Amino acid sequence: MSRFLTAFTVILFALGVSVRAQESKATLRAGAAASVITPPLGEPIVGGFTPFPAEHIHDELHARCLVLDDGKTKLALVVCDLLGLHRSVAVEAKSLIEKELGIPGSHVVISGTHTHSATNALYGEVRTYSSDIELTDYQRFVARRIADGVRRAVNLLRPAEIAFGHIDVPDHVFNRRWYLKEGTMPMNPFGKTDEKVKMNPGAGADNLIEPAGPIDPRVSFLVLREPGGKIISLYSAYSLHYVGGVGQAHVSADYYGYYSKAVERLLGSEKQDPPVVAMMANGTSGDINNINFRQPRGRKEPYEQMQFVADDLAAKVTAAVPALEWKTEAALDARYRELDVKWRTIPDDLLQWARETEANAPRIGDKAVLPLAYAGRVQRLAKASPETKLPVHLLKIGEVCIGTTPCETFAETGMEFREKSPFKHSFMVELVAGYYGYMPTPRHFELGGYETWPGTNNLEPQASVKVMDALLEMAGEMAPGK
Numbered sequence: 271m272s273r274f275l276t277a278f279t280v281i282l283f284a285l286g287v288s289v290r291a292q293e294s295k296a297t298l299r300a301g302a303a304a305s306v307i308t309p310p311l312g313e314p315i316v317g318g319f320t321p322f323p324a325e326h327i328h329d330e331l332h333a334r335c336l337v338l339d340d341g342k343t344k345l346a347l348v349v350c351d352l353l354g355l356h357r358s359v360a361v362e363a364k365s366l367i368e369k370e371l372g373i374p375g376s377h378v379v380i381s382g383t384h385t386h387s388a389t390n391a392l393y394g395e396v397r398t399y400s401s402d403i404e405l406t407d408y409q410r411f412v413a414r415r416i417a418d419g420v421r422r423a424v425n426l427l428r429p430a431e432i433a434f435g436h437i438d439v440p441d442h443v444f445n446r447r448w449y450l451k452e453g454t455m456p457m458n459p460f461g462k463t464d465e466k467v468k469m470n471p472g473a474g475a476d477n478l479i480e481p482a483g484p485i486d487p488r489v490s491f492l493v494l495r496e497p498g499g500k501i502i503s504l505y506s507a508y509s510l511h512y513v514g515g516v517g518q519a520h521v522s523a524d525y526y527g528y529y530s531k532a533v534e535r536l537l538g539s540e541k542q543d544p545p546v547v548a549m550m551a552n553g554t555s556g557d558i559n560n561i562n563f564r565q566p567r568g569r570k571e572p573y574e575q576m577q578f579v580a581d582d583l584a585a586k587v588t589a590a591v592p593a594l595e596w597k598t599e600a601a602l603d604a605r606y607r608e609l610d611v612k613w614r615t616i617p618d619d620l621l622q623w624a625r626e627t628e629a630n631a632p633r634i635g636d637k638a639v640l641p642l643a644y645a646g647r648v649q650r651l652a653k654a655s656p657e658t659k660l661p662v663h664l665l666k667i668g669e670v671c672i673g674t675t676p677c678e679t680f681a682e683t684g685m686e687f688r689e690k691s692p693f694k695h696s697f698m699v700e701l702v703a704g705y706y707g708y709m710p711t712p713r714h715f716e717l718g719g720y721e722t723w724p725g726t727n728n729l730e731p732q733a734s735v736k737v738m739d740a741l742l743e744m745a746g747e748m749a750p751g752k
C-alpha cells in the first residue's frame with residue numbers, strides 16, 4: 271500500500287513537473303492577416319469639408335490585423351485605412367470578435383490611419399455628436415472584415431519571437447501651428463482675428479515667426495518573427511497626420527499603404543506563405559503634417575510625395591530590424607475604460623452666432639462655406655448625446671506599453687506619455703476605438719486656431735489631461751514588477 275502511494279506520488283510529481291516544464295516553455299505565438307475594406311464607388315469620401323462621391327480606386331484599403339498570444343492572454347491590434355472609425359463601428363467589430371473568437375473587447379485595439387482618401391466610417395448618415403450611431407452598410411462591412419481579419423490572424427498563430435525598436439526620422443514631420451507677425455492673423459470662421467496661432471499658414475510666407483509646439487520624430491515598432499527567422503508582422507506608429515496628394519475623387523490608403531507594402535517587400539514577404547503583414551498606425555499627429563513651412567512648396571505629381579515618405583520610412587525601419595534584441599516571451603495584458611469626459615459646452619452667444627450665420631447665409635455668398643459649416647457643427651454639438659463614453663485602451667506587451675486615444679492628439683501628449691509611463695518602452699496610438707475630433711492640450715486652447723474651434727474640437731478643454739491621467743493610472747497597474 272505505502273509502496274503504491276509512493277509510486278503514485280512519484281507519478282503525480284512527475285506529471286506536475288512536466289506540466290510546469292510545459293508552462294515555462296509556453297512561448298509567445300503570433301499571427302497576422304490583412305482584410306480588404308475598399309468601399310464601393312459612390313460612397314462619400316470624407317477627408318475634406320464637403321464630402322464627395324468616390325469615382326476611382328487607386329489602391330485597395332485594408333484592415334491589417336496582428337494577434338499575439340502568450341498562452342493565457344490574446345491581444346489583437348488592427349490598423350484600418352480609414353480617416354477614423356466611429357465608436358459604434360469599433361463596438362460592432364469588437365463584439366463580433368468576442369463572440370466568435372473569445373477575445374474580449376478590452377484586448378482589441380482598432381485604429382484608423384487617418385488617410386483622407388477613404389469613405390465614411392466615422393459618422394452616421396448625418397454628422398452628429400453621439401457616442402452611439404446606426405451603422406451604414408459600409409460601416410457594417412468594415413466591422414465584419416475587421417473581425418474576419420482577426421480570425422484569420424488567429425488561424426495563423428504560430429510560435430514567435432518579439433522585438434521592440436525605435437528610430438527617429440525628423441525629416442517628414444513639421445508642426446503646422448504657427449505664431450504670425452503682429453497684425454497678420456486672418457479672420458477665423460467665427461469672425462475673430464484675436465487668435466495667437468494659425469494652422470497651415472502659407473509655406474514660405476514672410477509673416478511666420480515660429481511653430482507653437484514640438485514635433486515627435488519617433489517611429490516605434492514591434493516585430494514578430496518565427497523562431498527560424500521568417501518575419502510574421504511589423505506594427506509601427508509615427509506621428510504624421512497624413513501626406514495627401516491623390517488623384518481627383520480617388521480612394522487611397524495614402525502613405526500608410528505604400529509604407530506597409532514597402533516594409534513587406536523589404537522583409538521578404540514575396541518569398542513566403544503566409545505573407546508578412548506590416549502596418550503603420552498613427553501616433554499623435556493632431557498638430558503635425560508633412561509641409562515644411564520654412565520654404566515654398568514645390569509642385570508634385572499625384573502620389574509622388576506619399577511614396578517618397580513611405581519608401582524612406584520603410585527603408586530606415588527595416589534597416590534597424592537586424593540589430594534588434596529578440597525575446598521568446600512577452601507577458602500580455604490590457605485595460606480599457608470609457609471616460610466621463612464631457613462634450614464641449616456651447617455658450618449662448620456662440621449658438622446665437624450659429625443661428626444667425628445659417629439664416630443669413632444666402633446673402634453671404636460663396637465665402638460662407640467655412641462659417642456655414644461651423645454654424646451647423648456648433649448647433650449639432652449643442653445637442654450632443656449626454657455621454658461621450660470616451661474609449662481608451664492600455665496594452666502591455668512584455669516591456670512595451672501602448673496607450674490609445676480616440677482623438678486627433680497633439681505630439682506633445684504622446685511625448686509626455688512616453689516620458690511618464692512606468693514601462694521601459696511606451697508609445698501612443700491615436701484614432702482608436704472611436705472618433706472624437708481634435709484634442710489640444712489646455713495650453714493650446716489659450717492659443718486658439720483651427721484645432722481648438724468648436725466643431726473641430728468636440729470635447730471639454732481638460733480632455734487631454736483626463737485621458738493622460740487615466741492612461742498613466744492603467745499603466746501603473748500593469749507595469750512590470752507590479
Ligand SMILES: [Zn+2]
Pocket residue numbers: 384511678
Ligand atoms: Zn485630421
